[in-house]
Amino acid sequence: MGGMAEQTPPPEEQDPSERTDRPILTGLVALVGVGLVVGLVLGGGALAATRLLGLGGEEEAATAVATERDSLVLPEPEETEEPDGPLVTLRPDPQQSARPSQEPTEEEEEGITLSAGQTQVSPMGQIDLTGVYPGGEGAILQVQRFEGGRWGDFPVTASVSNETFSTYIQTGQTGVNRFRMLDTDSGDASNEVKVTVG
Structure with a gap:
């Protein structure tokens, strides 16, 4: 008789719940693992680069300097001694804020005391x-200027109010100019001041 073909039994069907290969889960685990490895490598490289370039040390040094500078030391309190002289506060003279070009003598302090606001100006500069x-x-x-061996009137006057006076002059005469103030009634003269013009 003709040979009968042997029939192989069909492969057994597996239950899908029993499968061991889960490609999505396996892919996710692999992706997380690669991300961790890459993150560690990049972080280590960045740390090595900052140490190599010395970037981290400056911040620590700045913090140390700031802490050193910001420390506060309070001195021990001491008792102050009682003043032995009179307690007097003198009102400052507003005219003394302008630096005088020459200090007045004691003799001149009783009469007219003159000060020049400038010791050197350009020609026709304000004095x-x-x-x-x-x-x-x-x-x-x-106002008088010394020239030709004598004092001559300069064409400017000033009036005294509250025992003070102020004015300004301009001159084109170069070199050292000497000025003073003269009381037109009493004939009293002030000290002289010198201003270099030019």
């Missing part, structure tokens, strides 16, 4: 003249 005249309330003071 501020200020001063005090104790007891000279209302007096008219004539």
Whole structure:
């Protein structure tokens, strides 16, 4: 008889719940693992680069300096001694804020005291003249310049108010100019001031 073909039994069907290969889960686990490895490598590289370039040390040094500088030391309190002289506060003279070009002598302090606001100016530059005249309330003071061996009137005057006076002058005469103030009534003269022009 003809040979009968042997029939192989069909492969057994597996239950899908019993499968061991889960490609999605396996892919996710592999992806997380690769991400961790890459993150560690990049983090380690960045840390090595900052140490190699010395970037981290500056911040630590700045913090150390700031802490050193910001420390506060309070001195021990000490008792102050009682003052042995009179307690007097003198009102500052507003005219003394302008630096005088020459210090007045004791003799001149009783009369007219003159100060120049500038010691050197360019030709026709402003020269501020200020001063005090104790007891000279209302007096008219004539500006004088020394030239040719004598004092001559300069075409500017100032009046005394509250025992003080102020005015300004301009001159084109170069070199050292000497100025003073003269009380036109009493003939009292102030100290002289020198201003270099040019």
